[in-house]
Amino acid sequence: MVRIGIVCCVWLLGVFNGAMAETPAERGDYLVNTIMACGNCHSPRDASGKTIAEKAFSGGLTFNTPAFVATAPNITPDIETGIGSWSDAEIERALVEGMRPDHGDFAGVPLAAIMPANFYKALLPDDLDAVVAYLRTIKPVRNEVTAPVYKAPVHRDPYPAAETGFSKTMFADPVGRGAYLVTIGHCMECHTAWSRGVSDFKTGLGRGGRVFPAPDGTPGATAANITSDSTSGIGAWSDAEIGRAVAHGVARDGHALRPPMAYTYYAALKPSDLADIIAYLRTVPPLQ
Ligand code: HEC
Ligand code: HEC
Known part of the structure; x- marks a missing residue:
């Protein structure tokens, strides 16, 4: 009986690893x-x-x-x-x-x-x-x-988190995993205060304000403040509201968000990755 139990366990582990790999x-x-x-x-x-x-x-x-x-x-x-x-x-x-x-x-x-x-x-x-x-x-x-x-x-603004780098040990924490995803998703490229082609990652991280051209060339959407500030940013939003904005392009009041953010790509994020992104956004220092 014990033997069957062990064999079953080993077999199940094999299946599990196969599914995960x-x-x-x-x-x-x-x-x-x-x-x-x-x-x-x-x-x-x-x-x-x-x-x-x-x-x-x-x-x-x-x-x-x-x-x-x-x-x-x-x-x-x-x-x-x-x-x-x-x-x-x-x-x-x-x-x-x-x-x-x-x-x-x-x-x-x-x-x-x-x-x-x-x-x-x-x-x-x-x-x-x-x-x-x-x-x-x-x-x-x-x-x-x-x-x-x-x-x-060519001028590229060094992004502090990318300069410091990441290691798998940082991924034990949802905030560390989320910081990595937000970095490789270059979210803060669009969402950081920006003037004359230079991003202010030091004092304007997540503050938004950058205006993007609409597909017809006219001024389009302004990148939102995604810091944890409870009035100007998303500090007062629920996780579900933030997730819906990122992965479905729906604003807090229900209207459709505009390009160039890649909502249709983010729609295919694993729920756990989306949750980690939200966990990290909650730690972005508040800015008005
Ligand atoms: C914000 C828009 C943007 C995103 C996102 C982007 N790229 Fe690019 N990429 C460009 C542009 C524009 C160029 C060409 C720049 C130039 O000609 O100086 C380029 C150049 C390249 C090149 C060089 C190709 C060549 O023939 O010179 C490669 C390879 C590349 N990108 C791969 C990728 C991959 C892979 C991803 C996603 C992980 C990616 N890019 C994401 C805009 C983007
Ligand atoms: C290419 C630029 C760009 C990138 C990259 C980008 N965004 Fe956005 N994002 C925008 C713009 C512009 C808006 C506002 C759209 C509108 O108002 O119609 C926006 C809106 C949002 C909103 C809604 C905020 C509000 O107040 O309505 C959230 C949340 C958000 N982005 C988070 C993210 C996250 C997280 C990432 C990375 C996974 C990301 N964004 C990547 C440009 C970008």
Whole structure:
């Protein structure tokens, strides 16, 4: 009887581990298509603004700023027009340093700061490998995007949490796990006080105020204050209200929130990851 019990236990453990084991490509798929929302910039859209699934990651939005005009390139494995000829190390360098490889067009020229490498710098080595493993599995699509034009030297604001870095020991705490997700999701890039192209992470973290252009180029949504302040921020919101805003794009009063936040990607976040994000947001020092 005891023996049967042990055999059963070992068998159950095996099944459990099998169900839990996630391949690097599966982990990368989850990161890229939820919290990191690469397709929000890198995938083409139809006239209604919906991502064109069969051309996913083949080149997306064009950003026209005083410092550069750059289109999010084709990051499918197409050899000629995508990143199929790049080594894993070259792709990783683009992600965490914002540097192009030393071959091809624009060899050695840094990527425009809109590519959030200052946040992706925080990626744990396993997650960085996982993102690359997933990118290798994407269907190659042939599509050449317009070359960038640079008008000023590239300037990336160091993001304090990414500079300090993360370790798995910090993940014992929901706030640590949430801080990591908020970092690799570059939430604070949009939600921090911003002036003349510089983010004030030191004294304006989470205060909001940055205005984004609407798809037609006119001024669109203003990034909200997401600090724990109970009047200007989200300190008085319930967890359910914050979760609904992040993952479903619904404001506290029920109206639909506008782009460019990647609500449709965040909708696929695991409930536990969304809960960790909320736990971290509750710790962001209040700002009016
Ligand atoms: C906020 C928009 C944005 C997000 C989010 C974003 N990117 Fe980018 N990315 C860009 C832009 C724009 C460029 C091109 C910059 C330039 O040409 O100087 C770029 C460049 C790149 C390059 C270099 C490709 C080449 O041909 O030069 C790679 C690789 C890349 N991104 C991968 C990713 C991955 C993977 C993710 C998600 C983990 C991601 N990006 C998220 C906007 C974004
Ligand atoms: C590309 C820019 C961008 C990114 C990245 C971004 N947001 Fe937002 N977010 C916005 C904008 C703009 C709004 C306001 C939309 C509106 O008012 O219609 C907003 C609204 C919100 C709101 C609703 C607040 C309110 O008062 O209505 C919350 C909560 C929020 N964001 C949290 C987050 C979190 C958490 C992340 C990262 C997982 C994130 N955002 C990433 C731009 C961004």
